[in-house]
Amino acid sequence: MKLKNTKILIVDDDESHRQMLKAVLSEENCKITEAADGKDAVALSEKSSFDIILMDIRMSEMSGVDALKIIKARKPDIPILLMTAYGSVKSAVEALKLGAIDYLTKPLDIQELKLAVKNAVKNIKIEEVSDRDFSEIIGRSKEIKEVLETVLRVAPTDATVLISGESGTGKELIANAIHQKSKRHDKPFIKVNCAALTETLLESELFGHEKGAFTGAISKKEGRFELADKGTIFLDEIGDMSPATQAKVLRVLQEKEFERVGGTKTLKIDVRVIAATNKELDKEVKAGRFRDDLFYRLNVVTIHMPSLKERKEDIVPLSDHFLRYYKEKNNKTIKGLHPEALGLLQNYNWPGNVRELENAIERAVIMSRGEYIAPSDFPIAIQSALPSDSPLSKGGQRGVDVDAGKSIKDVEKSLIVRTLNETKNNRTKAAGLLGITRRTLLNKIKEYKIG
Known part of the structure; x- marks a missing residue:
C-alpha cells in the first residue's frame, strides 16, 4: 500500500x-x-x-x-x-x-x-x-469486509452464487458488485424479482414466449435468460418461485438451454446465475417447498448479508453517506447529525435494515429545520429507541434545540445543563449519560461557566 x-x-x-x-x-x-x-x-x-x-x-x-x-x-x-x-x-x-x-x-x-x-x-x-465499483456498498465493519473479500474471490469465476439475508440488507448491491468485478462486466446484468410475478407471468418473463403462446401474446418476446446471454442474470427472492418454474431453471443451470413458452426451438445460452433469498432455503427444502437439486446447484458459493443490527459499526458511515446524498438532493445546508441523534440511530434495532436507515435519513433531512439533525427529526418508531434514562426522553422532549442561529457550543451547553438538571447535578451520572468522561464534563462546565 x-x-x-x-x-x-x-x-x-x-x-x-x-x-x-x-x-x-x-x-x-x-x-x-x-x-x-x-x-x-x-x-x-x-x-x-x-x-x-x-x-x-x-x-x-x-x-x-x-x-x-x-x-x-x-x-x-x-x-x-x-x-x-x-x-x-x-x-x-x-x-x-x-x-x-x-x-x-x-x-x-x-x-x-x-x-x-x-x-x-x-x-x-x-x-x-x-x-465506486461495488454500487455504494458502504461500511467498515468486519462483517461487511468479509462479504467484500468473498465478492472479490468469487467474482472472476463463473460460479453460481446464492446470496442470503433479510430484506433491506443490500443483496442486489452484492449481486451487481459480483457482475461488475467479473469478466462479464461489459455484458448485460439482468434482474428478475421472482416474488413480484405470478407463476405464468414469471415463466414468460424468464424464458420468453412465441406469438400466440397464450391469450395476449400478440408477438414474440425474448425472455430474461435470453437477454442475459454472455452476461449475468440475478434471480431475486428465488425462494418464492413455484416448483414448476424451479424445474425449468434447474434445466438452464444444468444444460444451459431452454425453450420459449409455446415454442419448440431449443435455445442455447451462456449466462451466469446469481440468486438471492430472504428465506432459509435448506428449511424450505426439508418442508418440500424448494427442490433439493436446484438448491445444491445454486448453493455453489453462499454469501450471507448481515443484518444492520449485526453490523452496527456501519451505521455511522452509512448515515453520513445517505446524509450527503439527500441534503444535496433536497438543497439543504445540514452540517451533520447531532450526537444525540447519532446515538438514537445506534440504539435502534433496524428491522428494515439499510433500506429503513436510508428512508429515516431522507425523512430527517426533509424535516430538519436546523444545522444539525435532531432526534425529533426521525420517525416516532425510531425516536422510541431513545434510552429511558436519557435526559432528552423526559417530559416529552425528543430532541435538542438545534434551530438555525445556534452554534454547536450553544447546543452542547444546553444539553449539559439539561442533563445536570435531570441527574440532580450528579456529575458522574451526567457524564455517563452524555458519553464523556467526568473530567471532560468538569472542563466543559468550567468552559461554559455553568453554575
Whole structure:
C-alpha cells in the first residue's frame, strides 16, 4: 500500500515532534497539514478534507479526545489515529470507544507509525472501491469486509452464487458488485424479482414466449435468460418461485438451454446465475417447498448479508453517506447529525435494515429545520429507541434545540445543563449519560461557566 498523495493532518502541540512526523511522512509523498492543538484540528477538519488525522492526546488548548468527539460528530468517516504517552493509555482506550481507529505509544516506532497509517488508508481504499465499483456498498465493519473479500474471490469465476439475508440488507448491491468485478462486466446484468410475478407471468418473463403462446401474446418476446446471454442474470427472492418454474431453471443451470413458452426451438445460452433469498432455503427444502437439486446447484458459493443490527459499526458511515446524498438532493445546508441523534440511530434495532436507515435519513433531512439533525427529526418508531434514562426522553422532549442561529457550543451547553438538571447535578451520572468522561464534563462546565 503506497501513501502517495495521502492527505494527512498532523496535530501536536510539540513543534519538534510535529516536524519529525512531517519529515517521516513526507518521505512517503504524503500531503501534510499541521495543527498545534485540538481547536485548530477541529477548524481545519471543517474547512478541508483529509484522508487521515494523526493526533496527540495531551494538548494544552483542547485534548485529542475532545477534538476527536467534535470531529467524529461532524465528519464521522475521517479516520483518526491517536498518539499517547504511556501514562495516558487509559485515555487512548476511551478514545477507541469514541471512534479512533488505533493509538500509538510515544516514543513512536517509525515503522509502526507507517504501518498504522497504511492500514488506515487501506481501509479507506476498501470503502472507495465499495463506493465506486461495488454500487455504494458502504461500511467498515468486519462483517461487511468479509462479504467484500468473498465478492472479490468469487467474482472472476463463473460460479453460481446464492446470496442470503433479510430484506433491506443490500443483496442486489452484492449481486451487481459480483457482475461488475467479473469478466462479464461489459455484458448485460439482468434482474428478475421472482416474488413480484405470478407463476405464468414469471415463466414468460424468464424464458420468453412465441406469438400466440397464450391469450395476449400478440408477438414474440425474448425472455430474461435470453437477454442475459454472455452476461449475468440475478434471480431475486428465488425462494418464492413455484416448483414448476424451479424445474425449468434447474434445466438452464444444468444444460444451459431452454425453450420459449409455446415454442419448440431449443435455445442455447451462456449466462451466469446469481440468486438471492430472504428465506432459509435448506428449511424450505426439508418442508418440500424448494427442490433439493436446484438448491445444491445454486448453493455453489453462499454469501450471507448481515443484518444492520449485526453490523452496527456501519451505521455511522452509512448515515453520513445517505446524509450527503439527500441534503444535496433536497438543497439543504445540514452540517451533520447531532450526537444525540447519532446515538438514537445506534440504539435502534433496524428491522428494515439499510433500506429503513436510508428512508429515516431522507425523512430527517426533509424535516430538519436546523444545522444539525435532531432526534425529533426521525420517525416516532425510531425516536422510541431513545434510552429511558436519557435526559432528552423526559417530559416529552425528543430532541435538542438545534434551530438555525445556534452554534454547536450553544447546543452542547444546553444539553449539559439539561442533563445536570435531570441527574440532580450528579456529575458522574451526567457524564455517563452524555458519553464523556467526568473530567471532560468538569472542563466543559468550567468552559461554559455553568453554575
